[in-house]
Amino acid sequence: MTVAPSPAIVLVAPQLGENIGMVARAMANFGLADLRLVNPRDGWPSETARAAASGADRVIDGARLYDSARAAIADIGLVLATTARPREMAKPVLRPREAAAQLAACIGGGDSAAILFGGERAGLGNDDVALADAIVTFPTDPAFASLNLAQSVLLMGYEWFLTRGGESGRPRAALPRRAAREDVMRLFEHLESELDAAGYLHPPEKRPVMVRNLRTIFLKAGLTDQEVRSLRGVVRALSELKVRRAHKA
Amino acid sequence: MTVAPSPAIVLVAPQLGENIGMVARAMANFGLADLRLVNPRDGWPSETARAAASGADRVIDGARLYDSARAAIADIGLVLATTARPREMAKPVLRPREAAAQLAACIGGGDSAAILFGGERAGLGNDDVALADAIVTFPTDPAFASLNLAQSVLLMGYEWFLTRGGESGRPRAALPRRAAREDVMRLFEHLESELDAAGYLHPPEKRPVMVRNLRTIFLKAGLTDQEVRSLRGVVRALSELKVRRAHKA
Numbered sequence: 280m281t282v283a284p285s286p287a288i289v290l291v292a293p294q295l296g297e298n299i300g301m302v303a304r305a306m307a308n309f310g311l312a313d314l315r316l317v318n319p320r321d322g323w324p325s326e327t328a329r330a331a332a333s334g335a336d337r338v339i340d341g342a343r344l345y346d347s348a349r350a351a352i353a354d355i356g357l358v359l360a361t362t363a364r365p366r367e368m369a370k371p372v373l374r375p376r377e378a379a380a381q382l383a384a385c386i387g388g389g390d391s392a393a394i395l396f397g398g399e400r401a402g403l404g405n406d407d408v409a410l411a412d413a414i415v416t417f418p419t420d421p422a423f424a425s426l427n428l429a430q431s432v433l434l435m436g437y438e439w440f441l442t443r444g445g446e447s448g449r450p451r452a453a454l455p456r457r458a459a460r461e462d463v464m465r466l467f468e469h470l471e472s473e474l475d476a477a478g479y480l481h482p483p484e485k486r487p488v489m490v491r492n493l494r495t496i497f498l499k500a501g502l503t504d505q506e507v508r509s510l511r512g513v514v515r516a517l518s519e520l521k522v523r524r525a526h527k528a
Numbered sequence: 529m530t531v532a533p534s535p536a537i538v539l540v541a542p543q544l545g546e547n548i549g550m551v552a553r554a555m556a557n558f559g560l561a562d563l564r565l566v567n568p569r570d571g572w573p574s575e576t577a578r579a580a581a582s583g584a585d586r587v588i589d590g591a592r593l594y595d596s597a598r599a600a601i602a603d604i605g606l607v608l609a610t611t612a613r614p615r616e617m618a619k620p621v622l623r624p625r626e627a628a629a630q631l632a633a634c635i636g637g638g639d640s641a642a643i644l645f646g647g648e649r650a651g652l653g654n655d656d657v658a659l660a661d662a663i664v665t666f667p668t669d670p671a672f673a674s675l676n677l678a679q680s681v682l683l684m685g686y687e688w689f690l691t692r693g694g695e696s697g698r699p700r701a702a703l704p705r706r707a708a709r710e711d712v713m714r715l716f717e718h719l720e721s722e723l724d725a726a727g728y729l730h731p732p733e734k735r736p737v738m739v740r741n742l743r744t745i746f747l748k749a750g751l752t753d754q755e756v757r758s759l760r761g762v763v764r765a766l767s768e769l770k771v772r773r774a775h776k777a
Contacts, residue, residue, distance in 0.1 A: 437667075
């Protein structure tokens with residue numbers, strides 16, 4: 280297994296230990312080392328997972344446990360979400376090969392990246408997909424489209440390995456570094472709490488969609504630290520403006 | 529599942545029905561329909577295979593049974609063999625993407641093609657690899673290189689699907705059609721029986737290697753029907769020459 284920087288593989292609510300093990304094996308095949316588990320149904324650690332990993336013990340031993348997708352990607356710059364079909368979200372939709380190119384550009388520039396995979400039954404929920412900068416879908420025969428969890432990881436790992444291999448040794452320009460995802464989330468919450476206070480996110484039944492659409496706008500921008508700080512400043516300035524006007528009224 | 533022409537997937541001495549089922553599923557994902565089984569250890573049909581195929585029943589139902597790899601590819605033009613490492617054979621070694629391009633060129637030109645996969649434990653034997661025009665190896669981390677059977681089929685299917693999709697609609701020049709593999713094999717046997725008669729394939733312990741090296745030469749040529757007929761004529765002419773000389777002596 281290599282120790283070169285590589286994207287984190289985040290499994291959100293995976294069910295069977297066996298499938299987690301097969302994911303670990305596929306990761307080891309393609310030099311991926313950072314496995315993150317969000318609420319695995321059957322608990323962790325898992326001997327079933329270890330057996331199915333067929334020797335990819337370092338991935339299993341290094342796996343980290345989280346209680347939300349958000350927590351799992353708190354320190355990550357670029358976040359991709361894998362889905363069976365494009366969702367009704369205004370996010371870029373990438374093929375695995377395009378996604379691998381973005382991952383390689385990001386990690387080659389010294390930044391961090393993660394790919395989210397949903398559980399076996401239902402895939403990622405909309406709230407998890409909303410965390411991501413872009414969606415990855417897999418090209419398959421529409422008449423038989425479903426890939427299992429380990430197969431999806433295998434295909435992403437394969438494209439990552441080829442892209443990274445193809446790029447190795449070539450000097451890269453450093454990219455502007457993305458903000459850690461947790462800082463972006465705090466920006467969103469700051470903005471939304473102010474918008475709630477302003478009565479903007481109304482009526483309540485439409486709030487989730489309005490929030491998601493707003494977040495998507497900023498996520499598409501691929502915000503840097505500096506940009507997040509600037510936006511926090513903007514939100515603060517605007518909300519204080521409202522308070523100031525209220526004082527005047 | 530599509531019914532467009534696609535390469536046959538030939539599993540040589542697969543062991544577990546479950547793995548055959550997962551192969552069928554991976555085939556259905558990528559529009560591959562022609563599954564050929566050579567001496568499956570646990571027999572056929574297999575309810576374990578059907579369950580693991582997760583609905584890819586058409587692939588399972590259409591699977592055909594053979595008692596040798598040679599019989600399974602008797603009607604095939606281009607034959608590729610998948611191996612974990614390049615073997616000590618003078619055959620081209622392709623990556624899955626290059627292999628998919630060759631398959632697409634072959635099938636787009638109206639010819640037939642097959643990909644051989646070995647059993648779970650030991651992969652393809654040298655005699656099976658020797659049947660092929662080229663070898664396909666999978667790019668993986670050398671520290672953890674082994675892919676399981678269904679994963680290997682999945683990666684080849686994925687590359688086939690992408691390449692075929694990328695080529696669809698583009699007009700293609702018809703390629704010279706390759707001879708059916710059985711005709712090529714008969715040519716080899718004709719040649720070798722004459723060489724045996726001539727005492728050329730000697731000493732006996734070296735015969736297998738000598739035969740394999742000879743066959744490799746012709747396989748690399750990608751023989752057409754016409755070329756096979758011509759070579760049969762050459763072998764016949766030369767061997768009759770020997771008989772004629774013997775008569776004179």
